[in-house]
Amino acid sequence: MARNVRRRDVLSGIGAAGLASTAGCIGGLGGGGGGGPDMLTVVGYPEDGIQLFRDFYSSYSDDVNILIPDGLRDGDLPGQVGNDMSNITGTAPAAGGPNQEAFQSLYEDEYGESPGVFTTQSYDSVAVGILANAAAGENDGTAIRDQMRNVANPGGMEVGVENFVEGVEAAANGEDVNFQGSSSSVNFDQNGDPASAAYAIWEFTEGGTETAEVQQFEGSNPDGNGPSADEIPGGMGREIMVGILLPETGALASTGADMINAAQLPAIQVNNADIDLEVTTQLEDTETNSQSGVAAANSLVNAGFPYICGSASSGVNVPVSQEVLIPNQVVGCSPSSTALSVTNLEDDDYIFRTAPSDRLQGRVMAQVASERLEAESAATLYVNNDYGQQLSNRFSSVFEDEFDGSVFRQVAFNQGESSYSSVVSEAMSAE
Incomplete structure (x- = not known):
């Protein structure tokens, strides 16, 4: 006993x-x-x-x-x-990614506080979306989908938090890049899930939480590559559009605030740099509710956003994917939706995530x-x-x-x- x-x-x-x-x-x-x-x-x-x-x-x-x-x-x-x-x-x-310390410094410099849970996954979701869009050379969901593994999986110039802008330029110039994230190495398996992930064992402390231990684990299909385009068209002198679909209100509002901050950082990096690319973002609140999430996703799609970071909870992400993203051929990359049902979606490879499966x-x-x-x-x-x-x-x-x-x-x-x-x-x- x-x-x-x-x-x-x-x-x-x-x-x-x-x-x-x-x-x-x-x-x-x-x-x-x-x-x-x-x-x-x-x-x-x-x-x-x-x-x-x-x-x-x-x-x-x-x-x-x-x-x-x-x-x-x-x-x-x-x-x-x-x-x-x-x-x-x-x-x-x-x-547990190779750039977690660089991300933490970036977040603290921008917001004056330490990042919270799922912030690294949120940064990585937007960062890989910007890279894939730069590589695709157009705001088109299918073209971006076909570049996701090209910019994330092994091969090419290694890109992290500190040289992210250089990586975006390289992708836009048609060069092969390999994004090394802050949450993981961000290598997508055949289902669009992370091929590996780190897990924290944590406890509540006075005024917060504290990680006691971090361990690395392999995902369900570490060797699965999935489809990707044979070429990287690229293109400078253009706008890159990224939607952010995360909870400002509802059951996950306390977590969503930090996630939203993190998701905006890659765009801030690019827009503060002197390069011939501009990133436009639009934030929509899911309210941690499936009906509100679907409406918010439709707002982003109707505004022409071909790539969406979100949503946060699986109870929202599944209907958003099925009713909005997949039918409209828009790429979704959730930083915190972990349910097994996301892996099993008939998604024609439009649905990814930087958070590992449950x-x-x-x-x-x-x-x-x-x-x-x-x-x-x-x-x-x-x-x-x-x-x-x-x-x-x-x-x-x-x-x-x-x-x-x-x-x-x-x-x-x-x-x-x-x-x-x-x-x-x-x-x-x-x-």
Whole structure:
């Protein structure tokens, strides 16, 4: 049986380098002292997480281990919930690219603060879109699509944050470039997903969150290349158009603000440089809502934008892709939509992302649950959409099949409820 040990007491004073050796030595909780699961996995968004975690702590001890993914990484949550949430371990796609430090310096110089979650992926999404547009030589979605792997995958001049403008000029001059991102190397597999990714294991701290460890993982199809154009036409003296479709309001507003800042940086770099190219961007708010997201995407398409950075959540990204981007032959590149359903879209190769699929994150979470938290049994609470259901299913199957764990139950919850006490109780009850 997993031991009753508070995670923060164990982690205190251990640096990131030393954390790897503690895996498997940090006790989880027999969360249901009356026979309930050892731990709880929660998949959702901060807006609903506030009430959900309030209801959890009103009925259960804060010694119960809880595991959450990137969707709930919001440093304001503990203050809003009224608990330090020190029993929570998180996982999230991390900044593991060769240019992460250069990106951080650029972001801090421009905005005077440190970048938040999914900011590296947002920068990379816009940067690769600008490069592909420069290589295509026209504001045409199909032409840009066919240059995505030409500018991102190996071969040609290496381009990063510090020499980004030089790389845009090179692509516009018909030269082969290889974008090296801040989130990853940004090599797209045959599905348009990252071929590799870094994941952070993190925790809440006073006033924010803190990464305890970062690990590199391979994606689902690391050797898949996908289609690309045989030539790079390029062209100077023109406008490059990039739409930004991210949440200013709604459940992901707190995350979206930093993502929007990061997404605007590549355009700022080009427009501040003395080159014969200009980048035009237009921001539209998804409101973290599928209907609003579709309307916002249509606004960008009707304005002539052939490439869109977005959207953020899979519950918005899937309908936006199916109803707007794919039919209009517009390239979409999400920096944070991670659901498996995005990989499986019949998209004619118009849909990419710089965030890795939840197929990978589900495995990372199962490994953390088993080896770091020493849980032998779990239950999941998940938001009732593609993101929540698919990540819950993936975590559960890997936890059981690869780590010999038991998942008592998977419990869905709806957004916007006034109370989550009943679903918390259902998840934490005995098998």
